[in-house]
Amino acid sequence: MAERTKYILDEADMPTRWYNVVPDLPEPPPPPLHPGTREPVGPDDLAPLFPQALIAQEVSTERYIDIPDEVLDVYRLWRPSPLFRARRLEKALGTPARIYYKYEGVSPVGSHKPNTAVPQAFYNAAEGVTRLTTETGAGQWGSALAFASATFGLECEVWQVRASYDQKPYRKLMMETFGAKVHPSPSELTESGRAILAADPDSTGSLGIAISEAVEQAAQAENTRYALGSVLNHVLLHQTIIGEEALKQFELAGDTPDVLVGCTGGGSNFGGLAFPFLREKLAGRMDPVIRAVEPAACPTLTRGKYAYDFGDTAGLTPLLKMHTLGHDFIPDPIHAGGLRYHGMSPLISHIYELGLIDAIAIGQEDCFAAGVRFARTEGIIPAPEPTHALAACIQEALRCKETGEEKVILTALCGHAHLDLPAYGAYLAGNISDHALPDEALEKSLAGLP
Amino acid sequence: MAERTKYILDEADMPTRWYNVVPDLPEPPPPPLHPGTREPVGPDDLAPLFPQALIAQEVSTERYIDIPDEVLDVYRLWRPSPLFRARRLEKALGTPARIYYKYEGVSPVGSHKPNTAVPQAFYNAAEGVTRLTTETGAGQWGSALAFASATFGLECEVWQVRASYDQKPYRKLMMETFGAKVHPSPSELTESGRAILAADPDSTGSLGIAISEAVEQAAQAENTRYALGSVLNHVLLHQTIIGEEALKQFELAGDTPDVLVGCTGGGSNFGGLAFPFLREKLAGRMDPVIRAVEPAACPTLTRGKYAYDFGDTAGLTPLLKMHTLGHDFIPDPIHAGGLRYHGMSPLISHIYELGLIDAIAIGQEDCFAAGVRFARTEGIIPAPEPTHALAACIQEALRCKETGEEKVILTALCGHAHLDLPAYGAYLAGNISDHALPDEALEKSLAGLP
Numbered sequence: 001m002a003e004r005t006k007y008i009l010d011e012a013d014m015p016t017r018w019y020n021v022v023p024d025l026p027e028p029p030p031p032p033l034h035p036g037t038r039e040p041v042g043p044d045d046l047a048p049l050f051p052q053a054l055i056a057q058e059v060s061t062e063r064y065i066d067i068p069d070e071v072l073d074v075y076r077l078w079r080p081s082p083l084f085r086a087r088r089l090e091k092a093l094g095t096p097a098r099i100y101y102k103y104e105g106v107s108p109v110g111s112h113k114p115n116t117a118v119p120q121a122f123y124n125a126a127e128g129v130t131r132l133t134t135e136t137g138a139g140q141w142g143s144a145l146a147f148a149s150a151t152f153g154l155e156c157e158v159w160q161v162r163a164s165y166d167q168k169p170y171r172k173l174m175m176e177t178f179g180a181k182v183h184p185s186p187s188e189l190t191e192s193g194r195a196i197l198a199a200d201p202d203s204t205g206s207l208g209i210a211i212s213e214a215v216e217q218a219a220q221a222e223n224t225r226y227a228l229g230s231v232l233n234h235v236l237l238h239q240t241i242i243g244e245e246a247l248k249q250f251e252l253a254g255d256t257p258d259v260l261v262g263c264t265g266g267g268s269n270f271g272g273l274a275f276p277f278l279r280e281k282l283a284g285r286m287d288p289v290i291r292a293v294e295p296a297a298c299p300t301l302t303r304g305k306y307a308y309d310f311g312d313t314a315g316l317t318p319l320l321k322m323h324t325l326g327h328d329f330i331p332d333p334i335h336a337g338g339l340r341y342h343g344m345s346p347l348i349s350h351i352y353e354l355g356l357i358d359a360i361a362i363g364q365e366d367c368f369a370a371g372v373r374f375a376r377t378e379g380i381i382p383a384p385e386p387t388h389a390l391a392a393c394i395q396e397a398l399r400c401k402e403t404g405e406e407k408v409i410l411t412a413l414c415g416h417a418h419l420d421l422p423a424y425g426a427y428l429a430g431n432i433s434d435h436a437l438p439d440e441a442l443e444k445s446l447a448g449l450p
Numbered sequence: 451m452a453e454r455t456k457y458i459l460d461e462a463d464m465p466t467r468w469y470n471v472v473p474d475l476p477e478p479p480p481p482p483l484h485p486g487t488r489e490p491v492g493p494d495d496l497a498p499l500f501p502q503a504l505i506a507q508e509v510s511t512e513r514y515i516d517i518p519d520e521v522l523d524v525y526r527l528w529r530p531s532p533l534f535r536a537r538r539l540e541k542a543l544g545t546p547a548r549i550y551y552k553y554e555g556v557s558p559v560g561s562h563k564p565n566t567a568v569p570q571a572f573y574n575a576a577e578g579v580t581r582l583t584t585e586t587g588a589g590q591w592g593s594a595l596a597f598a599s600a601t602f603g604l605e606c607e608v609w610q611v612r613a614s615y616d617q618k619p620y621r622k623l624m625m626e627t628f629g630a631k632v633h634p635s636p637s638e639l640t641e642s643g644r645a646i647l648a649a650d651p652d653s654t655g656s657l658g659i660a661i662s663e664a665v666e667q668a669a670q671a672e673n674t675r676y677a678l679g680s681v682l683n684h685v686l687l688h689q690t691i692i693g694e695e696a697l698k699q700f701e702l703a704g705d706t707p708d709v710l711v712g713c714t715g716g717g718s719n720f721g722g723l724a725f726p727f728l729r730e731k732l733a734g735r736m737d738p739v740i741r742a743v744e745p746a747a748c749p750t751l752t753r754g755k756y757a758y759d760f761g762d763t764a765g766l767t768p769l770l771k772m773h774t775l776g777h778d779f780i781p782d783p784i785h786a787g788g789l790r791y792h793g794m795s796p797l798i799s800h801i802y803e804l805g806l807i808d809a810i811a812i813g814q815e816d817c818f819a820a821g822v823r824f825a826r827t828e829g830i831i832p833a834p835e836p837t838h839a840l841a842a843c844i845q846e847a848l849r850c851k852e853t854g855e856e857k858v859i860l861t862a863l864c865g866h867a868h869l870d871l872p873a874y875g876a877y878l879a880g881n882i883s884d885h886a887l888p889d890e891a892l893e894k895s896l897a898g899l900p
Binding site: 006010011073076088106110147173179375378379381422424 | 456458461527558624628629829868872875
C-alpha cells in the first residue's frame with residue numbers, strides 16, 4: 001500500500017465544540033463602537049440584526065461553545081473534511097518540505113462557508129426568524145446561506161455585487177435552485193442602493209454597498225435578520241471546526257506544522273484554520289509561523305490602516321476597529337471575489353497587531369500560476385481565493401528546496417473553482433494582470449475614514 | 451447523537467478488486483463483430499485503439515481483477531465515496547421507504563467518470579502511450595480524462611460535441627486547466643468531421659460523430675490511443691468499485707436494498723452500481739429489483755432495437771450487439787448530455803434481454819422537479835443525469851407511501867450540477883419541456899441500422 005495522502009476522521013471524532021480564541025489572547029480586542037455615541041455597542045444595539053444566541057457568541061469570553069446537535073447533523077453531510085498530504089505537488093516542486101492541505105471544497109456548495117451558514121440559519125430559525133438577508137460578492141457566501149436556509153425552512157434574500165451578478169450567473173442560479181431570491185446590488189429596493197444609483201447609475205457595486213442594503217432590509221422588515229459570512233467573531237468561531245479537525249488529523253499523520261498559511265478576505269477561512277493552532281502556540285505546545293495571505297489589489301493587513309471604520313459603505317453598521325482600506329474603497333475587479341472586502345476581521349486585525357501572525361500580499365498572476373500547478377498535480381482546481389495561500393505555500397516550499405529544510409506546511413484549501421472557471425480561462429489566455437493597489441488610490445480611500 | 455445519515459468506509463476497507471459480471475451470467479454476451487467480415491473481433495483489431503491491458507479486461511472471463519496500486523493511490527484522493535441515507539428527503543415525501551444514495555460527486559471533477567479515466571490513463575501510460583484522444587458531450591467524461599491524463603503525464607485531446615462546446619464553456623475551461631486540448635466536433639481536423647461538415651456546415655454534432663473523430667485520430671497518430679467513457683466492458687468493470695463500496699456500506703447500515711435505480715446513458719454509472727448487487731442477486735443472497743432509468747428523449751432500452759450497430763456515426767468501430775436508436779440518431783438537445791448516446795452498453799443490453807433488470811423512461815420536467823426537491827432537502831444539487839434516477843426513486847417512495855411498504859431504495863447520485871446550473875435556471879424559468887422521442891423520428895433512425 002502506498003503512503004497515505006488523505007487523513008479522514010471518524011464521524012465520532014468530529015469536534016462537538018467551537019473554539020473561541022478571545023479568552024486565550026494576552027489582551028482582549030477593542031469593542032465595536034456605536035457610530036453616534038462612540039460608546040461600545042451592547043446586545044440591544046445588535047438585536048435588530050442578529051438573534052440573541054449569535055449576539056451572545058459575538059461577545060462571549062467562554063473558551064469553548066457547544067455545537068448544537070441540529071447543526072452537527074447538517075455538518076455530517078460533508079464533515080469531517082479531509083486533510084491531504086500534497087505528495088504530488090511536493091514531488092513536482094522537488095521540495096523536502098511536507099505540504100498538507102485541509103480541503104473544504106467537499107461541502108455541498110464547494111467552500112468553507114456552510115460551516116457558519118448552517119449555525120446562523122439554525123439559531124435564527126430557533127428564535128422564530130423566518131427570513132434572512134445577506135450580501136454576497138462572487139456568490140460563495142450567498143449560496144452557502146441559501147443552502148442553509150433551505151435546510152431550516154427560512155426564506156433567504158441575497159444582494160449580490162452587480163459586477164458578479166452580471167458576470168457570474170452560475171452562483172446566482174445555485175442560490176435560486178436552493179430557493180433564494182437574488183438581487184443585483186446596488187438595487188432600487190433599498191435607500192442605500194438608491195443613493196448609490198443616484199450618484200452613479202452604472203455602479204457595479206461592492207461588498208460594502210451590498211452589506212448596507214441587506215442590513216437596511218433586515219433592520220426594517222418583520223421577522224427578518226441579517227447574516228454575515230465573515231469578519232465578525234461568531235462567524236470565525238463557527239469556522240474553527242476546520243482547525244480543530246486539522247489538529248486531530250495531524251495527530252493521525254504524526255506530524256506538526258511549522259508554517260500555516262491561509263488566504264484572508266474578511267478572515268473567516270484563515271481564522272477558522274489558524275485559531276486552534278494559535279491556541280496550541282500560545283500554550284507552548286507547538287510553534288508554527290502563522291501567515292495571512294491577501295491579494296495585492298486589496299492589501300488590508302499589509303497596507304491598510306488599523307482604525308475604527310464602518311463595516312459597510314453607507315455607515316449603517318457599528319464602527320469596528322480593524323485593518324481597513326476605508327469603507328469607500330472599491331477594489332479592482334480581481335477574480336478572487338471573496339478577498340475584495342475593504343476591511344478585515346477585528347479579531348484577526350487585533351491578533352496581527354499583537355504580533356502573533358504575519359501577513360503578505362501576492363498578485364493575481366502568481367496566484368493563478370499556483371492554482372494551475374496545483375490542479376495538474378493534485379487534481380483539484382482551487383478557487384481563486386485559496387490560490388493566494390497556495391502561492392505562499394509554494395514560495396515556502398521552494399525556499400525549503402534551497403535550504404534543505406524539511407518544513408511542514410499547512411494550508412486551507414477553502415474551496416474549488418467549479419464556478420470560477422472563467423477566471424482560469426482568462427489566465428490561460430494571458431488576460432490576467434497583477435493589479436497591485438496604487439498608492440494614490442489607497443491614500444484617497446483612507447482619507448474617507450470616520 | 452442523531453441517527454446516521456452518512457456511511458464512510460475506512461480507506462483500508464476500500465475494495466482492491468473490480469468485479470466482472472460476465473462469468474456470473476447465465477449466458478455470455480454476444481461478441482463485437484468486425485464490420486467487414488462480421489466475424490468476432492480479436493485483440494489485434496482493437497490494438498490500434500486500446501492498450502493490451504484494457505483489451506484483456508474487455509474480453510476477460512475472470513470474476514475479479516486487481517486494481518493496480520498506482521490507481522488505488524489516485525482513487526484515494528476522493529474514495530471511498532460516501533453512502534448517504536436521504537432522511538430529509540424521506541421526511542419531505544412522508545414515505546416509510548428508506549432511501550440511500552451513493553454519492554460520486556466528491557471526485558475532483560464532480561462525477562463518477564474518474565473511476566475509469568484513472569485506470570485507462572494508467573494502463574496507457576504503462577504501455578508507453580503518450581497521448582489519448584476522446585470525445586465528450588456535456589464534458590463530464592472529457593474533464594475526467596483530462597484530470598487523469600495530467601496525473602499520469604499524458605497529453606489529452608478531446609472532441610467535444612459542438613452544441614455543448616458552444617453552450618457550456620465551463621467544462622472546456624476545466625479540461626484546459628488540466629492541460630487538455632479541446633476541439634469542437636465536428637471539426638476540420640479529421641476526415642469524419644470534414645465529411646459531416648461538408649453535408650451540414652452548421653452541424654451541432656453528436657457523441658457518435660465525436661467518437662468517430664477521436665477514434666480516427668487515435669488509429670492514425672503515433673503513440674496515441676483512444677479512451678471511451680462508457681459502453682464497453684472494461685469501462686463498466688472499473689465503475690464496479692461504486693457497487694462494491696456500496697455493498698460494504700449497506701453492511702455498516704445493517705440494511706439491504708429492495709429496489710436499486712440508476713440512470714443510463716452508455717451504462718457505466720448504472721452498471722458500476724448495479725453489477726455487484728446483481729452478483730448478490732444471482733447468488734441468492736439478496737433480491738433487489740434493479741431498474742435502469744433513461745430520458746424519454748433518448749429511450750435506448752425501452753424503445754430501441756436490440757441489434758448489431760456501430761458505436762459511432764462514421765462506422766469506424768466494431769459492430770456491437772446492443773439496444774440502439776440507430777447510429778445516425780441525433781437526440782433533442784436535452785440537458786442531460788451524458789444520457790444522449792444512441793446506443794447502450796452491450797453488457798447491460800444483454801442483461802436486460804436476460805430479464806435480470808427492468809427499465810423505464812422519464813421526461814425532463816419530472817427529472818428537474820426531482821432535482822430541485824432533492825437540492826432543497828438533501829443540500830446537493832444533482833447533475834441532470836442522476837435526476838432521472840432520483841425521479842424514479844421518488845416515484846417508488848411515493849408508491850410506498852400509498853402501500854405503507856418500508857422498501858429500501860438505493861440510487862447512484864453520480865455527480866453534482868455545479869457546471870450544469872443553467873439547466874436548473876431554464877427549469878426554474880419554466881423553459882424545460884419533456885421532448886419525448888416521436889415515433890417517426892425513431893423509425894427513421896432505426897432504418898439506418900446496418
